[in-house]
Amino acid sequence: MPIETPLLYESKGSxxxxxxxFFVAEKGIEIARTAIDLGSKEQFSDAFKAVNPRMQVPALQLADGTVITEVPAIWRYLEETYPHEPLLGVTAKSKALVTMWERRAELDGFASVMEAVRNALPGLKGRALSGPHDYEQIPALVERSKQRVSNFFADFNARLESVPFVAGNDFSAADITTLVTVDFAASALKMPISETHQSFKKWYERISSRPASSA
Amino acid sequence: MPIETPLLYESKGSxxxxxxxFFVAEKGIEIARTAIDLGSKEQFSDAFKAVNPRMQVPALQLADGTVITEVPAIWRYLEETYPHEPLLGVTAKSKALVTMWERRAELDGFASVMEAVRNALPGLKGRALSGPHDYEQIPALVERSKQRVSNFFADFNARLESVPFVAGNDFSAADITTLVTVDFAASALKMPISETHQSFKKWYERISSRPASSA
Known part of the structure; x- marks a missing residue:
C-alpha cells in the first residue's frame, strides 16, 4: 500500500x-506512526514480516516503500531530512564525537543491558538475539553483561565529571542512548545509577527533565 | 605534542x-600514520594509553589534540572533511541505507567473527572483549558466534542476489566492512564463503580486485 509520508513502526515497550x-520529539517533527504489539508477538506476524523481515521495531517506511531499520540509520534519515535542531553534530569534529560517544553508550551500555536481559528471560529461551535467526541463551553471559553495565556506569560518570553532555558541550543523540540505557538497566536489571556516581546522577536529572524524554 | 594534520594510529594486523x-585509499587522501605494534602489545604502552585510554587501534588524532576512536566515527570525520568520492551515501535515503547495511555487516558479521576469535584464543584469556576492562572468555560463545557468521554469509548472499553492492547501487562503506569481515572469517576462523553462495563470491571477486582493498 503506497504511503505519502514516512511511517514509523514502533512499540511502547521497546x-x-x-x-x-525521543529523537523525533527533540526535533519537534510530526511523523505518522503505527504501534506493533510486542506483548502479543505482533512483530512475528506475516503483515509485519512483509515490512521488516528481521521482525524488529523500530522501522521507518519511506513513501517509496523503502524500509529503514537500525536506530542510527533511522536517525540519519531524519537528521538529513529535518536538519533543524541537529542531534548528530554540526561540524566534522562534533559529528565524529557524537558518533563515537553514541556508539560507546550503545555498545558498552545499551547492548550489555540487552544481552543480560535476553540471555536470562525464560520467555526468550531460544531467542537470545533479536532478529531473523534463533540462538540459544548462554547463562554465563548474564553476569559478564552485568559487569559491563557496571563498568559503563563508572566510565560515563567519569566522562560526565568534565563535560555537561555525553558528546561534549551540546545535547545530542549520545545523550538519548545513554538515558534510554540508564532507564532500561534500572527497570530490567534493577541496576540504577549508584549514589557514588554523582556526576552521572546530576546529568540524569537534567536530561530526564526534558519533555522529549517521555515521548 | 601539537600536530598540524590528523594522525592515524593503526596496525597492519587489525x-x-x-x-x-581501505576507506582512506578509496578517497585517495593522504593522512599521516603511525604504526602501533600489536605483536609486542604496544597498544598497552603508557605512550599509547595517553593517546587512547581504551588501548585500541585505529585512533585518529586531530590537530587540536582531540582523539577520535571507533571506525564509524573516524569515517564520519573523514567523509565530512574530504567529501569527494562519498562512501557514506549522498541523499538522505542512501545515507540511511549505507548506515543500515554497514551496521548489519558489522554487528551480524564482523562482531561475530571477533567474538568467536576473542573467546577462543589462549593468548586472549581474561581479555574476551577489547577495551579498558578485562572480561573472562566464555567458551560457549565460540560456537554461537560461528553460527552467526554462517547466517551472515547466507543473509548477505541473498542480499547480493538482487543488488550489485551491499547498500544498493553504489560502492560504499558497507562493502568495506563486508569485505574485511569475509577475509577476517577466512583467516581467523577458516570460514571462507561457501561455493553455494555464488552471488556473494562474485561480489567478493569484484570488490577484492579494487586497489584500495589491499591498502
Whole structure:
C-alpha cells in the first residue's frame, strides 16, 4: 500500500523504539506512526514480516516503500531530512564525537543491558538475539553483561565529571542512548545509577527533565 | 605534542584498522600514520594509553589534540572533511541505507567473527572483549558466534542476489566492512564463503580486485 509520508513502526515497550521517539520529539517533527504489539508477538506476524523481515521495531517506511531499520540509520534519515535542531553534530569534529560517544553508550551500555536481559528471560529461551535467526541463551553471559553495565556506569560518570553532555558541550543523540540505557538497566536489571556516581546522577536529572524524554 | 594534520594510529594486523585504511585509499587522501605494534602489545604502552585510554587501534588524532576512536566515527570525520568520492551515501535515503547495511555487516558479521576469535584464543584469556576492562572468555560463545557468521554469509548472499553492492547501487562503506569481515572469517576462523553462495563470491571477486582493498 503506497504511503505519502514516512511511517514509523514502533512499540511502547521497546527501548530501541524509545531512542527514535525521543529523537523525533527533540526535533519537534510530526511523523505518522503505527504501534506493533510486542506483548502479543505482533512483530512475528506475516503483515509485519512483509515490512521488516528481521521482525524488529523500530522501522521507518519511506513513501517509496523503502524500509529503514537500525536506530542510527533511522536517525540519519531524519537528521538529513529535518536538519533543524541537529542531534548528530554540526561540524566534522562534533559529528565524529557524537558518533563515537553514541556508539560507546550503545555498545558498552545499551547492548550489555540487552544481552543480560535476553540471555536470562525464560520467555526468550531460544531467542537470545533479536532478529531473523534463533540462538540459544548462554547463562554465563548474564553476569559478564552485568559487569559491563557496571563498568559503563563508572566510565560515563567519569566522562560526565568534565563535560555537561555525553558528546561534549551540546545535547545530542549520545545523550538519548545513554538515558534510554540508564532507564532500561534500572527497570530490567534493577541496576540504577549508584549514589557514588554523582556526576552521572546530576546529568540524569537534567536530561530526564526534558519533555522529549517521555515521548 | 601539537600536530598540524590528523594522525592515524593503526596496525597492519587489525581488521578494524583495515576498515579505515581501505576507506582512506578509496578517497585517495593522504593522512599521516603511525604504526602501533600489536605483536609486542604496544597498544598497552603508557605512550599509547595517553593517546587512547581504551588501548585500541585505529585512533585518529586531530590537530587540536582531540582523539577520535571507533571506525564509524573516524569515517564520519573523514567523509565530512574530504567529501569527494562519498562512501557514506549522498541523499538522505542512501545515507540511511549505507548506515543500515554497514551496521548489519558489522554487528551480524564482523562482531561475530571477533567474538568467536576473542573467546577462543589462549593468548586472549581474561581479555574476551577489547577495551579498558578485562572480561573472562566464555567458551560457549565460540560456537554461537560461528553460527552467526554462517547466517551472515547466507543473509548477505541473498542480499547480493538482487543488488550489485551491499547498500544498493553504489560502492560504499558497507562493502568495506563486508569485505574485511569475509577475509577476517577466512583467516581467523577458516570460514571462507561457501561455493553455494555464488552471488556473494562474485561480489567478493569484484570488490577484492579494487586497489584500495589491499591498502
Amino acid at each position: 527501548p530501541n523504539a524509545r531512542r527514535v521517539r | 581488521p578494524n584498522a583495515r576498515r579505515v585504511r
